Amino acid sequence: MGENMFAKISKKTIFCAAIGTTLEWYDFTVFIYIAPLLSKLFFPSEDKLVSIISTFGVFTAGYLMRPLGGIILGNLGDKIGRKKVLILSVWLMAVPMVIITFLPTYDTIGIYAVLILTLARMLQGFSVGGEYTGVLVMLLEQAQPENRGFIASWGTCVSGSGVLLSSLVVALTTGFLGDQTMLQLGWRIPFAIGILIAAFSLVMQFQMKESPHFEKIKKEGKISKRPAWDALKKYPGKIFIVFCLTGYLGIAYYMVAAFLPTYLTLVLHYPHEESLILTTVIAALYAFSAPLWGKLSDKVGRKPLMLGGTLFFIFFGYPVFKMFASGNIVYAYIAALLLMTAVTAFTAAFVSSVNELFPTNERFSGMSIGYNIGNAALGGTAPLVSTLLISLTGNAVAPCYYLIIGGILILFVIGSMKETAGKPLAEY
DSSP states (O other): OOHHHHHHHHHHHHHHHHHHHHHHHHHHHHHHHTHHHHHHHHSOOSSHHHHHHHHHHHHHHHHHTHHHHHHHHHHHHHHHOHHHHHHHHHHHHHHHHHHHHTOOOHHHHTHHHHHHHHHHHHHHHHHHHHHHHHHHHHHHTTSOGGGHHHHHHHHHHHHHHHHHHHHHHHHHHHHHHOHHHIIIIITHHHHHHHHHHHHHHHHHHTTOOOOHHHHHHHHTTOOOSSHHHHHHHHOHHHHHHHHHHHHHHHHHHHIIIIIHHHIIIIISOOOHHHHHHHHHHHHHHHHHHHHHHHHHHHHHOHHHHHHHHHHHHHHHHHHHHHHHHTOOHHHHHHHHHHHHHHHHHHHHHHHHHHHTTSOHHHHHHHHHHHHHHHIIIIITTHHHHHHHHHHHHOOTTTHHHHHHHHHHHHHHHHHHSOOOTTOOOOOO
16 A cells, blocks of 8 residues: 555544544543533432442443443454444444433433433443444554554544543533533533534544455455454453553543542532533643654554553552642642643553554454453443542542552553564454
8 A cells, every 4th residue: 555545545534533433432421521410410319429429330331331332343343344333333322312412300200310321321331332442443454554653543632532522512511501500401412412413423434434454354355254252262362461451541541531520529629610621621631642642652662651651650649649639729730630641641552552462354353352341340430439439438549549559460461562563463
């Protein structure tokens, strides 16, 4: 494939994939930023902490569906193509958004509101299980060996853009309407905006071109008949590496992106609007700096960035959480920016490194299985575990111990890996 052809395909694919991935992560994370309101509307309780735990329980339910979505959609992606699965995932995300937008609250239909909300989140989790790994595979397979880190990191950039957009929409809606109006009706507006994004996303996804690597193995008749099963049978060690790295990265990421807004507002009593603005700032850092870290991983390798991020969590996890607990908003900003910088550096190297472990005919499946089980078991439970740690210990900095202990263990996993930067992709 010539350089000109590569440039043409990658730019169009990045743009089309960006719309779908932005939608997925907007829809999936807007729930997080509305969580303080949802806890009152769907889980009324005398104890605020009980309401928060219940809300994060629904958030976790969505994550528990990600492995199933990853296995089924990843298997399909290796059999029928990356593009078709990415289009399907947009439909699977859009339907729950419609349901949540018009869902009556607990006061109107009681426990049925909770059940419907949980089912909608589970369908969203199923969708994300295949979409994010699919777009990472799609981007990686457009790139040349010398810039795979940079191209794949755009998956992080566009997912971060979805998080940023959801944070920004909730912050602006809250600022314009006020907390009382948000509680009555305004909370539905961010979900309704997701429906509009979905419609535009579907139009763009149909214009996306299929991965040239997938087209190559299809032409050669090398498509696996049972890709998910074959990946599990042939690459259990590699899937375990993806599981470990994803799980730990998920703990770090969701502690900052998902847990932090509620932690600052309801545990440390920062103003709700301040926590939303802070979350928007760190989401912007994550989205816009990811390609720079991805480019650096092409120069220095994937392992140095993952090791650097992990060492930061180990040695600075406690001081950073003490800064949050200080009650000083300036310290909270500094702490959040430091944490998110380490998360972004790790992520930008991770997204290419784990995809480079697998051959093309089982890449989507192998990546999806390890990634989504790791996220469900560890990453998606991070907000819930963090809240429980505070509840059990009465210590506002207790979540940092989860980050530190996990970091010590993950050093051994990173140390066992071979460097993959700049090496050709295996096809089958």
